[in-house]
Amino acid sequence: MWEAAKLRFPTGRLVRGVVIAHHPFGIFVDLGDPIATGLVQITDFxxxxxxxxxxxxxxxxxxxxxxxxxxxxxxxxxxxxxxPSQLRAASQAND
Structure with a gap:
């Protein structure tokens, strides 16, 4: 099941989710997937x-x-x- 989730969320893909938790190291994001949860580390903002x-x-x-x-x-x-630089690069790659 985790392998299938990784295929749904390949590296470089632009995704949307909802912030579900705050922690000192970053935030967790609900990606609408029953298996995978998103994580944005504080260094990736x-x-x-x-x-x-x-x-x-x-x-x-x-x-x-x-x-x-x-x-x-x-x-x-x-x-x-x-x-912003990551979002810009992903957006250009998906055009």
């Missing part, structure tokens, strides 16, 4: 400067991200990047 937890998108907010990779079979997380 801004191109320059520092992101702080106070700047996170609100719980329940819809966000767009680029699939950067996948965790192991135990965690079943899809790593997402929301840096």
């Amino acid at each position: 801004v191109d320059s400067g520092r992101m702080t937890p106070e700047q996170y998108p609100r719980l329940g907010e819809s966000i767009e991200g680029v699939v950067l990779g996948h965790t192991d079979d135990h965690r079943k997380q899809v790593w997402l990047g929301v840096k």
Whole structure:
């Protein structure tokens, strides 16, 4: 099942989800998949400067991200990047 989820969320794909949890290291995103959960680490929010937890998108907010990779079979997380440069590159690749 995890292998199928990874195929649904290949690296480089632009995806949309809803913020479901805040943590000091980043946020979790509901991708609408029963197996996989999105994770945006604090280092994958801004191109320059520092992101702080106070700047996170609100719980329940819809966000767009680029699939950067996948965790192991135990965690079943899809790593997402929301840096403007990442979103721009993914958008251009999908045009």
